[in-house]
Amino acid sequence: MIRPVAYTGYLVGGVLVGAPLSAGLLTLGTLGAALTPVLVGLPLLGLLALSGIPVGVLERWRVGRLDRPAVRDPGPGDERGHPPVDPHRTPAEPGLGPWARLRFTEQATWRELAYTVLLAFVLWPLDLLVLAVVFGLPGALLAAPAGLALAGDETRVAKLWLVDGYAQASVIAAGGLLLLFALLWPLALYGRARAALARVLLAPRETETRLAEVTESRARLVAAFEAERRRIERDLHDGAQQRLVALSMRLGLARLDAPPELADRLAEAHREADEALGELRELIHGIHPQVLADYGLGDAITDAADRSAVPVDVDVELPRFTEAVESAAYFAVREALANVARHSGAGRAWISAGCASGDRHGRRLWIEVRDDGRGGAVPSGGAAGGIVGMGGTVGTGGSAGRAGSGLTGLADRLAVLDGTLAVDSPPGGPTVLRMEIPC
Template sequence: MIRPVAYTGYLVGGVLVGAPLSAGLLILGTLGAALTPVLVGLPLLGLLALSGIPVGVLERWRAGRLDRPAVRDRDPGDERGHAPVDPHRTPAEPGLGPWARLRFTEQATWRELAYTVRLAFVLWPLDLLVLAAVFALPGALLTAPAQLALSGDETRVAKLWLVDGYPQASLIAAVGLLLLLALLWPLTLYARARAALARVLLAPRDTEVRLTEVTESRARLVAAFEAERRRIERDLHDGAQQRLVALSMRLGLARLDAPSELADRLAEAHREADEALGEIRELIHGIHPQVLADYGLGDAIADAADRSAVPVEVDVELPRFTEAVESAAYFAVREALANVARHSGAGRAWISAGCATGDRRGRRLWIEVRDDGRGGAAPSGGGPRGTGGCGGRAGSGLTGLADRLAVLDGTLAVDSPPGGPTVLRMEIPC
């Protein structure tokens, strides 16, 4: 008997939620449409579009409660009874603006709105109709003795049967009980179908769940990769580099006291130690340059331009970003400049960068690398071998650069007509 009571409560809750919801949606829709010409209605229409979000939370919770097994039947490892997973993603930035932009672009928001409209104008009237069909007649029959007691001599039950004695009233009440028990089964079937519809429309799609899991795991991998790169940098800086510095100093001191026949050999060893120290420093700079960590992406790009074999003009003013974004953007610029020097035949290059806001995709870092080379670059083998501003061998350089950006959901756009110039535009969500 516990489960039919739960299913009945679920339908009663649908009526209690849906009836005021229909009035609220009608008021919001009417006012929003009427006031749209004076722009006042636009926030109301936006609120109407987002009204499905709280309704979705409530309906997922109600569906989860409906599926919960009875306490005496519950298995300790049974996962039923938990509300479906929230289909919404967490905004990358705090604040109402990023939250609203993300919600308006999610499919889950519009599925919840579609369910809310169905609940307000279709589902709750059906719930009420089913409840009335199940309980109206059996309820009238069950209360036959009470109706007779209130009327005194006789009463007409359900406006169908005239009852003038308690034996007859008790028999009608028994018939009402049997009818009620018989009708609880179709009520249960309807309530289960109704809850299943809510789960189908409000729970996240399998593809959305997988996409969220892939995105989160990719973010964890990026963070782990950056942490490991910083650890290797520290180990080289504090370990191998310091040992080479100490070795170079000892060799220098040994040359002062060494006999002439050993001085030349010590000098050669000293030069090799200095060269190894220089290579270690370049390696450390390539793993994670200190200027990037201390001063940010703008100064790091300027430093990379100074080290480029091709003269580069830089027009970059950027705020600080997360470590993963700054690292990916810096090494993408380094790779682009390396390809310019190797393959473009360019005499000069230009770098500009900025941060785009207000786009439906959110805040994005963009960087453009342009050269005056011979062009013909293609991301995936579309250009001639060894040509183009950054093309590399049949585009392999650009493919690697695009893969580096894709780790952070970034994009690479290439404009490289034959004869040049080549323009690379990189964008990374930030």
């Protein structure tokens, strides 16, 4: 149902919001551009880019107020009657910095800015023009009797018709009323189109909503997986390992007082207990190394290089990252080194890592694993998800996994955190794996 009164109020509100908004944007933009050479203008331009966020909140509320009475019981696919939901995601960390980084990378922020600029310089003057046309001429006609009474003997209506009698003025006023009712229909259609434009630009896309849900769900799964990994490591460390240590000590003490016919058997049992304890410690280290939790990714990569069967030179200097990023990067490096040892025939490997920033993806952790092996990646069904070519043959083979799915598993591990794996492995080597993870 078309409701002229509601849409008239909506357009009047657009004028009241847009007029001061245009002045504010012009002032902010002019000051930001003028002060940019002395760096003071950069925060002002950043504030200008984020100005669409409060405008988006206000406009979504106005559209929601406009549509709520229109549909008392909207169907499952009908968005009318409900204000558009906020398209922005909640930052993973508190504070202004994480909030600003997230907002600058969201498409919704730039759509809101586009709508804000459109409202400030195009839409509100258009709204004002429509309101003036719809109410200006009919209003002048309706005021003909009042104008005649004020003028005394005659008056000119809308600067078009000379009126010198109340009968003529009454006819003109009646015509103005009919014209007003006739113009309310196109006004309501225009207002409806304006509200639809606001919904298109300010409401979240269905794909964005689903992507945000998938991203948040994946983050929760990664966090749950890491928590479960830590729990298993803690249970093994505090439970089974302590029992094996106690068993080994008791067997050692028993050997001291054992008769000769039992000493050899106790010694053998003691050796097996020590071997089981060593294997359990290696298993615990593989589940979640303590050096990673205590000292961070840089020292954990160095520790993994020391344990590698192939000599590895390490050039790594990294800050601390979130637990999920450090864990994914560490186990990816472990897997890469294991594949180098198994498949490359390399005599030496090199690991370098750092943190890049400044691109559209924000800060990214990168790790490069290089070996002097024979190279020559063998395709296995084409590039896997997250695997990108760097000039060599790309696939799930190569020195990082010639006969299996080594690269696929490594790429899948990185893809959980939106990371990528780039492979360069020409025949004859060297092979270079470059891993990147947003951080």
